[in-house]
Amino acid sequence: MTLSAARRTPLFEQVVGQLREQITSGRWPVGSRIPIEPELAEQLGVARGTVREAVRALAHNGLLDIRQGSGTYVSATSELAGVMRRRFAGIGHADIRELRMTLEASAAALAAARRTEADLALLQEALDQRDRAWDEGDTERFVQTDAAFHHAVVAASHNAALTGLYADLGEVLRDELRDHFTEGLYSARKVDHDGLVEAIRAGDVAAATREAVHFFPESSGGREEG
Template sequence: MALTSPRRSALSDQVITELRNQITSGAWPVGSRIPTEPELVEQLGVARNTVREAVRALAHNGLLAIRQGSGTYVVATSELAGVMARRFADADPRHVAELRSTLESSAARLAAERRTPKDLRLLETLLARREEAWREGDAERFVTADATLHLAVVSASHNDVLVALYADLGHVLRDRLRTDVGPELRPEDHLDHARLVTAIRAGDGEAAGAEAASHALHCLVERA
């Protein structure tokens, strides 16, 4: 990974932009550790203080988390996502589940109307990946696969505002899902998502919405 070296006078702002671009582009995904300060100094060709200032600014905005003795990690893909992660970290689990249910139900209904052949191929691929993770008993991989599938359903709605809002809430929703799933995958907790994908493929908005609405609330009921 090579960053573009800043050339104009506002070095700090340029470095902030460079680092933010690595995050928003997915080059540094959520959960990953960014290069060390000396590595960034070498890659960017700027002073250590400039890099430090940029990293602190992005940490203040909620995109990065500086963990002493461990490194600096990506915790959100946008300032709004960072704000939401902090704001809803201690939210009532039922309220988070109800929000997720509402958003995903609306998105699934729209997806059933607007999905493209490309959307359907992606949904089938992600569904298979989710089921594979479940069969292998890998809880963290399953959480990632499940969250990615749900994001693809929302993306298939082709409503840019809904997609952006859901993406900004992604960290909050994934943390909640990780808690619901727990460290071990239990057979009685398995939720069949094939019906959701089938309903979207069939253009059945009512069925797709009902399936999506039920998924987010199921774990909450099971764990109650």
């Protein structure tokens, strides 16, 4: 991370922008602890007070969570994602899953009609990573890779509004999925998504829609993962 002396943007805003870019780029994933204040000040070549103000601004916007005695952690990937997380706090998981099912069914249908070869390659890669995380028994990695797979499905819809909305809901959806694994990764039955990828690959809109919703409890009657 470096700041450009040639820029006319106020220093504080430059620091906010640099820290935000670390988050949105994924270099600081959600849940990770960011470097401590002196380290950030040294990396950016600015005073600790400027860093402190920038961190507080991002915490106010919902991207960071300052925990006294522990450190500062990434809590969302964008300001709107943070707002969404707070807005949906306290809403029942059944309602969240119905929302997710509605969005993903629509996205899967559009993906089957619009997917490109590049989309299919990304879907297969995301699916493989998801399956590896499950096989290794890594709960948090599975949550992240499962979310990445579903986001790839939505992105393959080539609907910018739907993709943007789904991304902003990402932390809400990941929180809901984590709650399925409070007793460990294997406390819920794994659902394979090979059929969903194949339906999208085949351009079968009806099959893609069915595959996108069959694993939800409302339609299958069981407790399963995403």
